[in-house]
Amino acid sequence: MNNEELRKIVEGLIDTTNIAGSKSVELQKKGLKITVKPDKSPVSNGDLEVDKILTERIKKLTPNIHIVSEETVDMTKKNTLSTYWLIDPIDGTKEYIAGKDHYTLNAALIINKIPALGIIGVPKKNRLFYSYGKNNSFMIENEKKIKLTCQKKTPEKEVHALSNEVNPSQDIIDKLKEFGMTSYKKLSCSYKYCVIAAGEFDLYADKIRAKEWDDAAGQAIAESAGAIVTTLEGEKFIYGKEDYRNPTILIRRSKKLDA
Numbered sequence: 001m002n003n004e005e006l007r008k009i010v011e012g013l014i015d016t017t018n019i020a021g022s023k024s025v026e027l028q029k030k031g032l033k034i035t036v037k038p039d040k041s042p043v044s045n046g047d048l049e050v051d052k053i054l055t056e057r058i059k060k061l062t063p064n065i066h067i068v069s070e071e072t073v074d075m076t077k078k079n080t081l082s083t084y085w086l087i088d089p090i091d092g093t094k095e096y097i098a099g100k101d102h103y104t105l106n107a108a109l110i111i112n113k114i115p116a117l118g119i120i121g122v123p124k125k126n127r128l129f130y131s132y133g134k135n136n137s138f139m140i141e142n143e144k145k146i147k148l149t150c151q152k153k154t155p156e157k158e159v160h161a162l163s164n165e166v167n168p169s170q171d172i173i174d175k176l177k178e179f180g181m182t183s184y185k186k187l188s189c190s191y192k193y194c195v196i197a198a199g200e201f202d203l204y205a206d207k208i209r210a211k212e213w214d215d216a217a218g219q220a221i222a223e224s225a226g227a228i229v230t231t232l233e234g235e236k237f238i239y240g241k242e243d244y245r246n247p248t249i250l251i252r253r254s255k256k257l258d259a
Helices: 003-011 014-030 045-061 093-097 170-178 191-197 212-225
Strands: 034-036 042-044 067-069 084-091 104-111 114-122 127-131 137-141 144-147 160-163 183-186 203-206 228-230 249-252
Touching: 003 104, 003 114, 003 127, 014 045, 014 104, 014 114, 014 127, 042 045, 042 093, 045 067, 045 084, 045 093, 045 104, 067 212, 084 093, 084 212, 104 212, 114 191, 114 212, 127 191, 127 212, 137 191, 137 212, 160 170, 160 191, 170 203, 191 203, 191 212, 191 249, 212 228
Parallel strands: 067 084, 160 183, 160 203
Antiparallel strands: 034 042, 084 104, 104 114, 114 127, 127 137, 137 144, 203 249, 228 249
16 A cells, blocks of 8 residues: 555545544543453453444445454454554553543554554544554644644753553663653553654563553554654564463554653
8 A cells, every 4th residue: 555545545544533432531430340350451442432422433444354452352363464453542541541632543454464554542632643654644732733743842952751550660760861761651552652643752661571452553653654663672573472461562653752
């Protein structure tokens, strides 16, 4: 697919993602119904409703491309796909259940094992992010479309970092310091990719090994804006893994983070 085809697909998901986001907020306010999945993680009726809304729209946009969703995937079957959709209807389910605002709605199209487009809704922040190839990463906020370029918005000579924990392990602190970290805060959902793409933070590092659907949309958005996404060891990673399990993650706004 060329960039114009990708643009039409991802822009065809904007209204749907906003509708799904509004539904997630509505259900959260009403009080969520929670069940526990076989892997012991919680899932709410909000996750399932968002999954249904996104999946139905994606099927209409690309009827011949397989969809893999966190909420419907059969983990007993090995993944053999190289081109497919990844959906994480709500990333940050625990925060969502707790009534917090740091959760996201995610969809990404993987083409030849690379995230080719991504869309992330952050309904309680009134923000939506999407991308469709190099130099085509955008944020919609207050109905205004803003191009994302990873331009630094943090103070010069400072490196503001993110990690998955309030108190990261010493090896993660050391990794953040390796890149000049001057302060850090916790942000565990895919919103981390978005705020780095927007230049609002400079760095993320953690050794938590997430699943492909946790990272794909965010990686597409951040890389399209100019960010560098690798493992903690600096290696690139691709999608289409048999068990959908991603490696450790390091996200850098650019090679030089303090200016």
